[in-house]
Amino acid sequence: MTKKQNILLKASIAIAVLFAIAPASNAMHIMEGYLQATFCIAWGVICLPFIVAGFFSIQKTLKQNRKTLILLAMSGAFVFVISSLKIPSVTGSCSHMTGTGLGAILFGPTAAGVLGLIVLLFQAILLAHGGLTTLGANTFSMAIAGPFLSYGIYKLCQKLNVNRKVAVFLAAFFGDLFTYCVTSLQLAMAYPSEAGGVGASAVKFLGVFAPTQLPLAVIEGILTVVVVIALESFAKSELKAIDFEIEEEKE
Numbered sequence: 001m002t003k004k005q006n007i008l009l010k011a012s013i014a015i016a017v018l019f020a021i022a023p024a025s026n027a028m029h030i031m032e033g034y035l036q037a038t039f040c041i042a043w044g045v046i047c048l049p050f051i052v053a054g055f056f057s058i059q060k061t062l063k064q065n066r067k068t069l070i071l072l073a074m075s076g077a078f079v080f081v082i083s084s085l086k087i088p089s090v091t092g093s094c095s096h097m098t099g100t101g102l103g104a105i106l107f108g109p110t111a112a113g114v115l116g117l118i119v120l121l122f123q124a125i126l127l128a129h130g131g132l133t134t135l136g137a138n139t140f141s142m143a144i145a146g147p148f149l150s151y152g153i154y155k156l157c158q159k160l161n162v163n164r165k166v167a168v169f170l171a172a173f174f175g176d177l178f179t180y181c182v183t184s185l186q187l188a189m190a191y192p193s194e195a196g197g198v199g200a201s202a203v204k205f206l207g208v209f210a211p212t213q214l215p216l217a218v219i220e221g222i223l224t225v226v227v228v229i230a231l232e233s234f235a236k237s238e239l240k241a242i243d244f245e246i247e248e249e250k251e
Contacts, residue, residue: 029120029123029124029129029130029131029134029138029142030130030131030134030137030138030183030186030187031130031131031134032124032128032130032131032132032133032134033131033133033134034131034134034190035133035134035137035186035190036190037133039137039186039189039190040133040134040136040137041136042136043134043136043137043139043140043186044135044136044139045136046136046140047113047117047136047139047140047143047144050110050113050144051110051113051114051117051139053110053113054110054111054112054113054114054117055114057107057108057110057111057114058072058107058111058114061107061111061242064241065238065241065242067237067238067241068107068238068241068242070235070238071106071107071231071235071238071239071242072103072107072111072115074227074231075102075103075106075107075112075115076103076115076118076119078099078102078103078227079098079099079100079102079103079115079116079119080099080119080122080123081099082096082097082098082099082220082223083096083097083098083099083119083123083142084096084123084127084129085097095180095209095212095213095216096216097176097216097217097219097220097223098116098142098146098175098176098179098220099220099224100112100115100116100142100143100146100147100150100175100179101146101147101150101168101171101172101175101176101220101221101224102172102224102227102228103115103116103147104146104147104148104150104151104154104171104175105150105151105154105168105171105172105224105228106239106242106244107242108151109144109147109148109150109151112143112147112150112151113139113143113144113147114143115143116139116142116143116144116147117135117139117143119143120135120138120139120142120143121135137183137186138183140182140186141179141180141182141183141186142179142183145178145179145182146175146176146178146179146182147175149174149175149178150171150172150174150175151171153167153170153171153174153175154167154168154170154171157170157171158245164228165225165228165229168221168224168225168228169221169222169224169225170221171224172217172220172221172223172224172225173217173218173220173221174217176213176216176217176220176221177213177214177217180206180209180213181206183205184202184205184206184209185198185202187201187202187205188201188202188204188205232246
């Protein structure tokens with residue numbers, strides 16, 4: 001193991017330790033038993049093709065270069081830590097970051113979906129964060145919808161020659177916000193307002209989390225940029241192995 005790989009391994013362990021002491025929460029993950037059975041089944045079925053594609057994507061990446069396993073582990077640990085930390089929202093509920101933008105940028109949206117699913121599963125079992133019955137709904141919002149938007153924004157910024165750090169920030173920022181928009185819509189579909197239906201209910205759910213989620217999205221964008229900068233310094237060979245374009249320093 002090289003010195004840089006050793007540093008990355010230690011960083012992964014440090015992140016895992018932080019995750020282990022993260023407080024249990026009932027944050028914006030849809031909690032156990034909150035959705036009707038039909039919605040739980042439907043969201044799970046919708047997620048299936050994305051997760052299968054993600055497994056094949058990860059398998060292909062690992063076959064090409066086993067070194068990328070460390071980057072995968074770090075991406076998963078990053079999701080686990082920052083999505084386990086919460087801040088109170090205005091109505092007594094909670095908001096948190098997602099962290100899935102990093103995996104989408106490095107490995108693509110389907111691979112990020114698998115990482116997100118694993119994280120959500122462990123959070124539901126170990127932290128009572130989310131739930132097993134609502135795993136499909138939470139996976140779709142946090143591990144599929146958010147990463148796909150993050151990936152799309154990052155690729156668009158690349159085509160427009162946007163500064164790398166700005167592109168990473170925008171991808172993580174909007175991916176985070178989109179996750180909560182989708183979650184609000186999921187909740188609105190399950191519990192439509194008597195007065196205005198799904199639309200009115202969605203607006204109410206969005207309003208609950210907007211005051212805390214907007215600053216959290218900014219923080220997530222900054223943290224993702226910091227992680228990418230660190231990887232460019234200590235994991236150049238691993239990043240090149242996944243065809244991640246490294247920003248060269250100008251003399």
